[in-house]
Amino acid sequence: MELLEQDIAGPQEQSAALAVALPAVVETDELAARRSLRDQIAKLERELASAFLAAYPRAHVNWSVPGRGGPRLLGLGELERLRDELADRLRSARAAIAERAEFEERNRVLLERMRLEPGRHKFVRIAAVDVGEYGCGTYSVRPRLGIVGMLMGWWQVKLSSGCPLARGPGRDARGSTIPAP
């Protein structure tokens, strides 16, 4: 009986009460959502840093995700867009790394075949960086003892001596002086 006599708020009064309570709830939820997005951005930034290291210096990837006119506080929508852009950048970086790894693997297989059967890969050249090595060397199949080896079918894989000197003027194939870098 007491329950029946209680003053129960009508629909209009209830929505008015909700409207009073809602902003604080929404505010708190948005703050929590922004914090969660910032955590996700931090995680993506760490993964991008790992990808950068894995890709360096061979895979060519655009790492930049444009700023938002900071320093300022970013809203929920801006953080979401930033998170999505970082995720896209990470995805494309990983794809580029995988593509590069596949390219290097193919070249390593080719280099192995060149070593096993140099006669079947005459004058084939592969840059050392294209098999995942550092430096400026080039693997090439060349005849042993020049023209004699070419006539006799004596072929071998040679690795060039590496990077040109960084200092001092050099001479190009025609004998012209190349200025120092």
Place this chain on the structure above:
Amino acid sequence: MTASGTEAEPAAGVVAPDVADEFPALRLRYLELDARPGRSSRGVKHRLKDMSSRFRGPQAVAMRQEPIPWAYRVFYRHIGLDPDADRTPVEEAAVQRLIQGAFRSHNRLDDALLVGLVETGVPIWALDSATVDGKLSIRLTGTAERLGRDARAPALVSGRLVVADERSPLAVLFGDLAPGHGVTSGTTRMTLFTVQVQGVPEIHVEEALYTCVAILTEE
């Protein structure tokens, strides 16, 4: 807050409530010390030389994976900066080291800030204490505010994160100092301040400040 030699305790700056809500771990630390700008001692130059020979390309490439540089990169993202375009201070120092071939000595103040930055990863900025009025804080700019109180002070967009004293903004967060508030040849007292973000341990912040104080107050 007042430094005499290396005995000073860094003071905690105020972080405005609306900023602290978003970044609960953000801290501003600063201290004042009696120091004049001038030429670096031979010992500091030697220290820079040692740092140059310890710091090479591989460290620069791997830097963004280290905890403190990474923490500043993440904070840059959080406040709408692109750390690959506007480099974090420690990454900028690393790039300059690679471009110039060494950590070059400029003057006692710049060298002190550079040594502190490279050894700890924590950036420090210096103001002329005579131009600082009251406690420092991190806050958002209001409407029609200017960067500093100088006649040349540029206007600031509202909602920009700044380091300010009780009268006006003195520096954009991780950006330019206000004209007329930096250290000059006439400075006799300096205010060093640093911004600690989430993931940067307190001990690194103190170490960075004390490294600068030690260099700036050495005889």
